[in-house]
Amino acid sequence: MIHVKKLDIFIAKQFGVLFVGAFFICQFVLMMQFLWKYVNELIGKGLSVEVLAQFFGYMALILVPQALPLAILLSALITFGNLGESSELTAIKAAGISLMQAFRSLIVIVVFISLGSFYFQNVVGPNANMSFARLLMSMKQKSPELEIPEGIFYDGIPQCNLYVQKKNVETGMLYGIMIYRMTDSYEDAAIILADSGMLQSTAEKKHLVLSLYDGEWFENMKSQEFAGSASVPYRRETFVRKKIVLDFDADFNVADAGALSNNSRGKSISQIRHDIDSLTHVYDSIGRAFYHDMRRVSWALPAFSAKDSLRAVKMASTKSFNIDTVYNRMPEEKKLEAVNYAMGQVRSAISDLDFKGMITSDGDRIIRQHRIEEINKFTVALSCLLFFFIGAPLGAIIRKGGLGVPVIISVLVFIVYYIFDNMGYRMARGGMWTVWFGKGIALAVLSPLAVFFTYKANNDSVVFNIDMYRNLLMRLLGLRLKRHVSFKDVIIETPRYDHDVEVLERISAEISEYSRSHNLLFAPNVVNVFFRYSPDNSIAVISEELEEVIEDLSNTRDPKILTELSHYPFMAVKAHTRPFERKWLNIVAALVVPVGIFLYIRMWRFRLRLYRDLRAVRHSNSVIVRRIRQMKFEGLRR
Known part of the structure; x- marks a missing residue:
């Protein structure tokens, strides 16, 4: 039976309370940073409280794996900083207990947190990512709420530009209205001028009713029978009161998930590996088909017969053959025909190669994203253990508790990790680096730092002696x-x-x-x-x-x-x-x-x-x- 010492329980309690608080703080900070990325999809859409609750709920689930390493780093720093500041760490070492023995209970806890992070990313995270992507797509497709500005043209209504000179917020009346309506083309445009009016939404939120007062309607009558005519007839209408119905879908509809089949973040490891095999098989088949198509391409000119082609090949094998001489002997119309044909062939080949290159590069990008996400599930889980072996020794070295120095150090370490991780992700996604190197560079850079701090803290070596560094710099x-x-x-x-x-x-x-x-x-x-x-x-x-x-x-x-x-x-x-x-x-x-x-x-x-x-x-x-x-x-x- 495993014997748990009182010291292990004491340190675990200190760490646990701080970890819970640090986790919610980090989760809140990351959510606020994440929210600014999608603020344009939230403002002015008239979203219900239920939709907003789903948005923030999915966001919180997605950011849990990112918040765990930062919370471990901060809580470990504060825990051992408090123990060092209150001389409890000195008493522990005086009792013959090494620093690694003091870490023992927290190492077990952090290992379980790392396993939980991996399970969360592999089971809960994909569903949350897929639901969030569907919700975000639906929010982008939703039409904005009517918030007509003054003095500028508003294009939030489909096929309509609305200008309002002045509006009354209390009564909802609009003054000095100018409307440009376009249906099929600019020839079918209609211009509506009105002294005042009011804009209201129907009960089913599918249309807008625009009530206009004292105005004129100018509209082109362009149609098929007048297509060849230079003059365009139009009609003019003067009205005292008129109602116009405009299409405006202001309701919220959940988008179909079929367009998110290539979303690698919404898949578990088994699904990612299965899809990588499928995608590799599909794009390999496409590549082989492109290869066979290129082998079947014939560049022979249709103006030449088989006999002429053989003669041309025979002439090409001799030193006396000159393509310029053959071209100069041709009639002018044949020269123009040959040049046009050659240019057409070149343009067709370039267009065909660009299209094939786009397909193959898109396939490579999708496969790389799946492999990046597969490795990312492991690296994020390992970062929890890495940040603990950075935060705990640093707390034992600096011996400063509270939210002052530990927060500053945590932010600096996390910024360094984020810079390297983001740089590696972008380079791997773009194909400049291999996937394993791009996603592992952040861990590779910070792992020696964790080993160094752990070694120094375990041997009570001086690391942050300002006088030592000052003397070294002065020397x-x-x-x-x-x-x-x-x-x-x-x-x-x-x-x-x-x-x-x-x-x-x-x-x-x-x-x-x-x-x-x-x-x-x-x-x-x-x-x-x-x-x-x-x-x-x-x-x-x-x-x-x-x-x-x-x-x-x-x-x-x-x-x-x-x-x-x-x-x-x-x-x-x-x-x-x-x-x-x-x-x-x-x-x-x-x-x-x-x-x-x-x-x-x-x-x-x-x-x-x-x-x-x-x-x-x-x-x-x-x-x-x-x-x-x-x-x-x-x-x-x-």
Whole structure:
């Protein structure tokens, strides 16, 4: 029997409560983002509450697999961030429980969530996607509600353009009406002008009744018997009151699902694999038929007999044959006939190839979409496990709970995942990448990140130490901090002035010798730097001795010495000698020309900076030595 520890239950409860809340938050955010995509199909259609409820219900079901990974990432971050912030994670590790043991219960939960996500995508998701696609198609086909604007032509009514100069919202009256009606063509157009009117819908919502007052009707009488006539008769009618019935289907009808047979998102894995086999068989048959058609194509000119064709072939096999000569000997009408025939053949061949290419490319696109959807069901389920191994270690590393830092990190990680996943999907759909590579690139990019964070968190390694990254950046760019030596209120040991003077004088002599022998003002030898480097630790030794003297003299109470100690620079002890410690890295950097040039210029800059630093050190040494001797002389006089 499996023994469940209290720690597992405690962490599972913490994660479960946060996961439920994070899931609904992520679901709401994704629905709002998804809603903007279809906002044009919702506004102005007069949809019933029942239809809108179905729309949002199907949308919520479709977005469940996308919300699960983000909810796992956010809840795992907050869970272990709270444990780290309240020092509970420290107590767990102090009890001898490793981080992976603390993850144990949540790993089991996330595995079940991943399996549930896969089941949801394979069983519930296809039905929801198919129902949503049918509903969306019906919404697009539904005519919009009557919302006649002022001052512009409204074309929401079929075969009619309506212009209203002014309208009364309370009474529904329209003023300054101009209507252009077109039935079959522009010759049958009718223009209606009216002083005022009112537009109403019939009870069955299939027609509109337009009541017009004080107006005129102009209509062309173009018909078949006047087709050859240059003049077009028309009629003109003046009316005081007139009613016009317009076709306008404002009801909602559910579309047929037959047009959605190629919707890969509305199919389970078994259906996708079955349809891929069927589509592959169909389009392979079409390809073979196209191949046999091309083999049967004959390009022989009908104007030539069989004897002429054989003669032409025989002439073509000799070097004396010239097609231009044959063409120039032909009569003008034959030349025109030959050119027209050739152009017709070329256009026919191009049109035929374009049509066949469209059919085959459309088949390839449909098959790719089915394969993308098949792999997508696995990748989305695996992303739940991936996001857990990113969120949980990150929470243990940053040790920040709440909705501040975890939300920011979750959004950044999800944006990176979404960019790679969307890019891979588009490249795979377009055929530029293979399907498995396009749908797996997001997981491939973030998996090393998950392994890295898990390893660092399990070993308590420092990852987000700002000071470490700042020091690394300053070293890379050659920046440094200023030294500040302050007065100590309590001094345990007094400085060893005689020893410090001796060391400072020796350091000054070594600095002078080093500057003279190494010519720091001149550019370094490229060969010696990258290919023939010999170790140079002189500055490292000098810097170490100097830091010991500075540490000893910082215990003094003399303000002049303390001030001069702050003037000592922090010296880079090796950056002026070579780019890297290992010889092979220097050789590789030299072979990669842009990198080698950057490192060479950077090293030259450090040589010049070291020259200035050595001058400053030598000057400060002399000042401090004189001050110590002055203090000793004043002590003897007393």
